Amino acid sequence: MSTVRIPTPLRGLTDGQGKVIAEGESIAALIDHLDMSYPGMKERLCDDAGALRRFVNIYLNEEDIRFYKGLDTPVKPSDEVSIIPAIAGG
């Protein structure tokens, strides 16, 4: 079980929760699990081909998973995963 930080724009899917728990040995598995608990999450994070959308980043602790193994990046239970989308308000 890993902690996943949910950004403000996606909290509508998590009843307003900023931190949720999800299970999975990779980021991809974790997203699938998140999508079961919070339907619609995967669509917001991944495109039709299953790739991470290009204006959404996922961090394993402080590191961007694109610079590890992308969605195949392994996740340990002690890891914190953060979803950080681009925001444009000013």
Next chain:
Amino acid sequence: MSLTDEQLERYSRQILLKEVGGKGQKKISEAKVFLIGAGGLGSPAILYLASAGVGTLGIVDDDVVDLSNLQRQILHSTETLNQPKIASAQLMVSKMNPDVKVNTYTERLNAENILDVIKDYDIILDGSDNFPTRFLVNDAAFFLKKTLISGSIFRFEGQLTTLKPHDDAPLPCYRCLYPEPPPSGLVPSCQEAGVLGVLAGTIGVMQAAEALKEILGIGETLAGRLLIYDALEMSFRNVRVPKNPTCALCGPKPSITELLDYEISCSLPSPPDDSLDA
């Protein structure tokens, strides 16, 4: 250029800092900072940069002051309702600090005009309210080798980073962080999704702090890091932002070699509850 007695007194509290001193104050008074937008982020940034004595502020905004702006856009006031924001900004800065020269621009920035508008400035602060402008400003700043301090806000959350991909150290641009804007189909509307007014203050003031550190060459900036501020949790977090070796703009084999205008889309058949735009 030496400081007058009045300037020595006006800026005495920061001249007292050994990291600033008289020499640093001169750097500040010779600096030219350009602000994209005189709205939620631009307002506090402009006020603090002006009060610190930044010599020249360039401000672009094509909007007029609306009553719904005043909850967070503290440069403007009930008195300046319906006036162009740049006029309101100029008035406030001149009241606060007559040392500061303000250059104003009302044209909407696009691929045609942006390079010419920002070329004479040292540092760019992005406080715009849409993705097309953010990507345009990033690309223009990269082509002109200008440091870009990017702030953005949404509801209770803010993001801040300093971008200097032209630096000798491998540092990222905005496209290293977010390669492309959301497609227009995922951007529900240009109407604001709501924002806590003080959030704009927090992020805008930190943009000003980053600008002053860049001018003075002191401390550690957010280059290579993204700061995420959550006002509900009252938490600040940093994540690392490495330079993307395959970045389409600042990578070794760029596919973006000229400025692009992304369309600002304001319509969607059925907007979802939440948007990734603000």
